[in-house]
Amino acid sequence: MVIINLTLNNLSELPALSYLFDSYSNDYEYTTRGIFRRKIPPACTICSAPMVHNGYNLYIKKGLGKISIGRYKCQNCGSTDEEDHSFWEGLKTLLFDSFNNFFQVLRYHKVSYDGISDIMSFIFPRSRSTIFRTFNKEMEQENVPILENVHMVHYDEQHPKEGRCQKYRLTLLDAKTQRTIADELFEDKSSETIKTFLRKNLDTSEPVFIVTDFDKRYPDILKEVFGDKLVHQYCLMHLNKLIVSDFPKKTTIEQELLKYRLLNIFYNRENEIKFLEKILSEELNVIMNEEKHQEWSIKTLFQNPVIFAFLIENLN
Known part of the structure; x- marks a missing residue:
């Protein structure tokens, strides 16, 4: 393992440093000045002569941290080289990938992009546009399985009047055949009326893809009726x-x-x-x-x- 030269300032950081450099052999060291390098400089890639330590390059990620990566210089031909710092890039990738998963969870629970940005200001500031691009990029890479034998249905409501009495017309249309599945008139359009109408006219044991408008009651109603067999889509026109x-x-x-x-x-x-x-x-x-x-x-x-x-x- 990497030899870590501790000081009073970085003593508390030993567990994090040990994890960070776990994949490197003890040919490497982390100096008291915080430089990651090989204890014995490598041979020059051009003339094969031994190289010597030659300071460091500083890599900084705002809000995350910084790392000093050792440099080497050949005393024979004067060429320079730098130690591999892929672990630093991997660490950033690991962090941002975890953020991506975090964004997906929050979007699943209908948190807005502005809301996610406000939450991230307490963790690692991310703008609304950055979150939006990141989320969409992740979604584009998702492999969505093709579901067969899913019944695609359009649900709609109309509000006709019979004389002076207000009525409510509930309708189900088959998306593929464009034919009416059910069309009934009710005295009210309460949640219980809608649930009864759906259970009566659709097989709730089979997967269903149902399209509705933006009525806020629909997600809970449909979830209760169809459970995990439901895909709910809002109407594209709306x-x-x-x-x-x-x-x-x-x-x-x-x-x-x-x-x-x-x-x-x-x-x-x-x-x-x-x-x-x-x-x-x-x-x-x-x-x-x-x-x-x-x-x-x-x-x-x-x-x-x-x-x-x-x-x-x-x-x-």
């Missing part, structure tokens, strides 16, 4: 509208581009994104003049029939 509602009605091209990148999560919007990226640079020339910018934005956006159709759809 998700799209949720994104659009976060942007002002009169957007800049930059804002419009960001909007379509978010919309691209649910539906292929590559054509719109390419168009917006193309004209984004043009906006910089007119953005300082508010009146001219507004006129330019309307004219430019409405040149694209795809975006025009989408704008009309969302304005309605």
